[in-house]
Amino acid sequence: MSILTINSRDKSLQAVADKVKNGERLSIQDGLALYESNDLLTIGQLADYVNQQKNGDNVYFIQNMYINPTNVCEASCKFCGFRRDLGEEGAYTMSMDELLHYVETRFHPGVREFHIVGGHNQHMAFDYYLDTVRTLKRAYPDVAIKAYTGAEIEFFSRIAGISFRDVLEELIKAGLDTMPGGGAEILTERYREKMSPEKASTDDWLRAHRTAHELGLKTHATMLYGSIETLEERLIHMERVRQLQDETGGFLVFIPLAVQPKKVTAGVKRRTSAIDDLKTMAISRLMLDNFPHVKAYFINIGTQLTQVSLTMGTSDVHGTLIEERISHAAGALTQQALTVDELVWLIKGAGKKALERDTFYNIIKEH
Numbered sequence: 001m002s003i004l005t006i007n008s009r010d011k012s013l014q015a016v017a018d019k020v021k022n023g024e025r026l027s028i029q030d031g032l033a034l035y036e037s038n039d040l041l042t043i044g045q046l047a048d049y050v051n052q053q054k055n056g057d058n059v060y061f062i063q064n065m066y067i068n069p070t071n072v073c074e075a076s077c078k079f080c081g082f083r084r085d086l087g088e089e090g091a092y093t094m095s096m097d098e099l100l101h102y103v104e105t106r107f108h109p110g111v112r113e114f115h116i117v118g119g120h121n122q123h124m125a126f127d128y129y130l131d132t133v134r135t136l137k138r139a140y141p142d143v144a145i146k147a148y149t150g151a152e153i154e155f156f157s158r159i160a161g162i163s164f165r166d167v168l169e170e171l172i173k174a175g176l177d178t179m180p181g182g183g184a185e186i187l188t189e190r191y192r193e194k195m196s197p198e199k200a201s202t203d204d205w206l207r208a209h210r211t212a213h214e215l216g217l218k219t220h221a222t223m224l225y226g227s228i229e230t231l232e233e234r235l236i237h238m239e240r241v242r243q244l245q246d247e248t249g250g251f252l253v254f255i256p257l258a259v260q261p262k263k264v265t266a267g268v269k270r271r272t273s274a275i276d277d278l279k280t281m282a283i284s285r286l287m288l289d290n291f292p293h294v295k296a297y298f299i300n301i302g303t304q305l306t307q308v309s310l311t312m313g314t315s316d317v318h319g320t321l322i323e324e325r326i327s328h329a330a331g332a333l334t335q336q337a338l339t340v341d342e343l344v345w346l347i348k349g350a351g352k353k354a355l356e357r358d359t360f361y362n363i364i365k366e367h
């Protein structure tokens, strides 16, 4: 058990540190005090204390593969460089044969999760999306299918004219094992009206995950930070997923995603700073007392910062991915994938235990 001794020059942190020490839940005001403090080392130390109690020195990763069946999208989120209109140069929608070919040419036997997200292509029926899951499950029955965000569930419900529950039941019948956490961006209406007005509302996103949890699925939650949102909105976002986690216990992990700056419409003048990234991961760890893990997403923040974050509250470095497209279309400068060796090097370099996991955090192997 790690011992927490705080000796910060920032006295406003002391009250928050006392709450952390006593295992008390932090409020939005506490979160703001953390964001407003310049004492990164103390914030990191607090987050590390909480993470040590939950995970010790364990750090997890998975061998997974990203698949984006279409980039045609009815929405036009301001931060998105991935979407295309139908017929636009670079627009694509994979047929089932193309999908299988895409996977076959990249697959290796270590892969145990397909991570599937894409555009909201209104020119395809809900059956198309069901087919993607069904086709992959049939061809790769041992690989977990992590498919379609809460925003996509809302989109499917609209195009098929059926409830969220019916959408999810159909997907589960087709082979869905879990839902990724995307589409959450920032869960406030002010943000969504400005940044992704055509996409699922805050309530829709939460309802999609609540329904999935009721149907027995475990799911993921993200937060896309670094554009027009206020610090308070980030904390409201965290509070909303924390409330749902209190209700259902269905989230596996929280993943802060630094927004990428390529699209001028995103209103992002420059990349998020290293300090903001580390603080946001640490504050997520401190606010989300009911989440088992906070994940560092190397695609958006780079491997070096990912490694440092392992000493400030994170306990997961995601996975091998094989080919990331969405963040790179938005301007990510990082590698599109990492090998197992690279992930293990990164974890061990932080003095942690490198644990290869499956989708549900069962340990496959200690490296």
Ligand code: SF4
Binding pocket: 073, 074, 075, 076, 077, 080, 081, 082, 083, 118, 119, 120, 196, 199
């Ligand atoms: S983020 Fe997703 S929903 Fe928004 S425009 Fe891009 S592909 Fe479409």
